[in-house]
Amino acid sequence: MSMTRRMMAVLVLSAGAATAAWAQDVSPAARELDPLGRLSEGSRYQIELILDSARVAGLPTAPLESKALEGISKRVDGRRIVSAVRMVFRSLRDARSVLGAPATPDELNAAASALRVGVTRAELAHLTQIRRDRSVTMPLVVLSDLITRGVPRDTASQTILQLWQRGAADDDFSGLWRGVERDIVSGTDPGVALLNRAREVPPRGPSSQPEGSRPEGSTENRNS
Amino acid sequence: MTEDDVKTLDPYVQWIVAEARRPVAVDDAARRRLLEALRAEPQPTRRRFDWLLEPRRFALPPLATAALAAGLMGIGVIGGLVINRDGPKAGRPRAEVAETPRLPGSIVPRAVKFVLIAPQAARVAVVGDFNGWDVSANPMTTQGKDGTWTIFVPLHPGLHTYSFVVDGTHFMPDPAAPLAPDDGYGHQSSVVLVGGSSL
Numbered sequence A: 001m002s003m004t005r006r007m008m009a010v011l012v013l014s015a016g017a018a019t020a021a022w023a024q025d026v027s028p029a030a031r032e033l034d035p036l037g038r039l040s041e042g043s044r045y046q047i048e049l050i051l052d053s054a055r056v057a058g059l060p061t062a063p064l065e066s067k068a069l070e071g072i073s074k075r076v077d078g079r080r081i082v083s084a085v086r087m088v089f090r091s092l093r094d095a096r097s098v099l100g101a102p103a104t105p106d107e108l109n110a111a112a113s114a115l116r117v118g119v120t121r122a123e124l125a126h127l128t129q130i131r132r133d134r135s136v137t138m139p140l141v142v143l144s145d146l147i148t149r150g151v152p153r154d155t156a157s158q159t160i161l162q163l164w165q166r167g168a169a170d171d172d173f174s175g176l177w178r179g180v181e182r183d184i185v186s187g188t189d190p191g192v193a194l195l196n197r198a199r200e201v202p203p204r205g206p207s208s209q210p211e212g213s214r215p216e217g218s219t220e221n222r223n224s
Numbered sequence B: 001m002t003e004d005d006v007k008t009l010d011p012y013v014q015w016i017v018a019e020a021r022r023p024v025a026v027d028d029a030a031r032r033r034l035l036e037a038l039r040a041e042p043q044p045t046r047r048r049f050d051w052l053l054e055p056r057r058f059a060l061p062p063l064a065t066a067a068l069a070a071g072l073m074g075i076g077v078i079g080g081l082v083i084n085r086d087g088p089k090a091g092r093p094r095a096e097v098a099e100t101p102r103l104p105g106s107i108v109p110r111a112v113k114f115v116l117i118a119p120q121a122a123r124v125a126v127v128g129d130f131n132g133w134d135v136s137a138n139p140m141t142t143q144g145k146d147g148t149w150t151i152f153v154p155l156h157p158g159l160h161t162y163s164f165v166v167d168g169t170h171f172m173p174d175p176a177a178p179l180a181p182d183d184g185y186g187h188q189s190s191v192v193l194v195g196g197s198s199l
Helices: A003-024 A028-032 A041-057 A062-073 A078-099 A105-116 A121-129 A137-148 A153-165 A170-186 A190-199 B003-007 B011-021 B028-040 B062-084
Strands: A219-221 B110-117 B124-128 B148-155 B158-166 B170-172 B189-194
Touching: A041 A062, A041 A078, A062 A078, A062 A105, A062 B124, A062 B158, A078 A105, A078 A121, A105 A121, A105 A137, A105 B158, A121 A137, A121 A153, A137 A153, A137 A170, A137 B189, A153 A170, A153 A190, A170 A190, B003 B011, B110 B158, B110 B189, B124 B148
Parallel strands: A219 B110
Antiparallel strands: B110 B148, B124 B158, B158 B170, B158 B189
């Protein structure tokens, strides 16, 4: 092979390699599209493994990615991020085993949060076995919040369960939450506040909230 | 070889030379038959693209070779840029298994108003799963001097986790929303259920 041909072969191969390299990922703009790229290689690898496991298990990956990005945004070190993502993954897997396949990602996410604040699998199963035609997302969100704010777990679980059995609607749970939160801020014991406010929730029949009825318009979160 | 040279050769060789020099008498009829036979032979056909397969030799000076290679390299780089124009994730398949099965009406984003009263804050932003927890994505604005910071963010129906960021570094939950459990980062976040009852 002549020198010229050898030279041409090497340079043609280089051109191909350059194309492949550009096609993968090099530009800063491309890195912006991959926020997990801000993690160290080892942490990134661990997160990817967890995400792959979630996909295989049919679990939503959005809460896991969100947890990783939350850690990055809060400048938490990679090991803690991996640990937090792994914890969310385990709780999602546990929630799936309790709620079963029909559970929506929102229900799984809310149930996983409830498990992480101490709600037992038995309590979760009891809640979801009743009136499965409605979403358990709202009661689980309120339950997790109440426990986080200091309401004893047993009190919170039993109260939410009783309201759920009585047919309480999403509006009832949101009203309950507002009242309890206000009372706690005013200095009332969290457990007492919950029991007092729960008495104010009117009993409702099974048909009190038609399936799929949702308020329209914008949602407002106001701290007044 | 001259005649004198031939005479010095061996007689047998001289005979061979004489035979070789003797003119050959060709019969005209035989000659005609030979020519007719040659004419009757089919002409060799040349297909249209045979020239592409014929071996050729060419030579380039080193400077021209380098210029040609640089051109090829440029084509490669431009090709890579074109492929990469939409980012590395543009062509990647998403995990279908984890997507939310929602009714068509429930996929329409809704404007959610976030409000925080923080008179001392120089700047406030809202971060959450809806913006990748990007502090620069949704800065809030304040009107007047009462310290009320607001922003409308279009959110898809569903459960969202979020937090306020005050002055770029201080993460705090929304006082007007349920808390999400602390998962080890040392800060609590809030949750909002879009499409359900407002909390």
